[in-house]
Amino acid sequence: MSQALASSPVAEIVAELLTDVARQAEAAAVLGIADVSLDVRCGCKGPGTIAWLDSLAVPVPEKPNTWLPLGEGGRIARLGMTEFLVEDDAAVVERLTTTPRATGVYPVQHEDAALVLGGERVSELLRQTCNVNFAALKPADRPVVLTSLVGVGVTVLPEQSAKGLIYRIWCDGSYGRYLLETLHDIAHELGGGTVLPQHLYA
Incomplete structure (x- = not known):
């Protein structure tokens, strides 16, 4: 990521x-x-990504190709079904890049x-x-x-x-x-x- x-x-x-x-x-x-x-930004994708984000208390947009605001002025965008871009919330990006990824979660370089x-x-x-x-x-x-x-x-x-x-x-x-x-x-x-x-x- x-x-x-x-x-x-x-x-x-x-x-x-x-x-x-x-x-x-x-x-x-x-x-x-x-x-x-x-x-600051990071990305992740894969069939296990939604459950993994939920476990980390990261809001997940309900629909593909939509986004949600994050607490520090950042945003999480859902790109298709199971790919996500997180930007400009240092705390969330830190959480996602330092927490071991669950099965079915893959990093996306940005x-x-x-x-x-x-x-x-x-x-x-x-x-x-x-x-x-x-x-x-x-x-x-x-x-x-x-x-x-x-x-x-x-x-x-x-x-x-x-x-x-x-x-x-x-x-x-x-x-x-x-x-x-x-x-x-x-x-x-x-x-x-x-x-x-x-x-x-x-």
């Missing part, structure tokens, strides 16, 4: 594209992209590039880059969507934050630079840009 990465797969391109500090709040309000690849999109024009970017109609989804249902953006396979999780609706996106780290650079170019055309995460959610 993965924990925190030593370095973000997109650190170099973020450094090149990051909006000037004085303009980041303004850009984020329109259409911001942030790198959150260093958030060396992902992880991005957050948000802002007034985020729906326009998604319409240009993906064939899923995200506007038709209800964030209250906590959906998780496996799809592609600009030809890159991604997992997308819409989430209502204190600053508005955001979209968490994960992809294989080797495609992270291309994905971020392409999304940044579109965001820039729409009046936004690459920003620090705190400008998109509290």
Whole structure:
């Protein structure tokens, strides 16, 4: 299982594209992209996984392709029937990565590039880059969507934050630079840009 990465797969391109500090709040309000690849995360799957998570007092989403919030602001996403991604709750990730796995539970490595999109024009970017109609989804249902953006396979999780609706996106780290650079170019055309995460959610 993965924990925190030593370095973000997109650190170099973020450094090149990051909006000037004085303009980041303004850009984020329109259409911001942030790198959150260093958030701690881990994954597990297999026929014994649900019972194992239950035994560790980890909430399990009832339906496939949905997610639940965790206590420290993190989340657990159910990817299909018996695969799970846990992110940004250090206590839960620590529990899962240090507890011996039960029979039928297998680790899933997550060396992902992880991005957050948000802002007034985020729906326009998604319409240009993906064939899923995200506007038709209800964030209250906590959906998780496996799809592609600009030809890159991604997992997308819409989430209502204190600053508005955001979209968490994960992809294989080797495609992270291309994905971020392409999304940044579109965001820039729409009046936004690459920003620090705190400008998109509290």
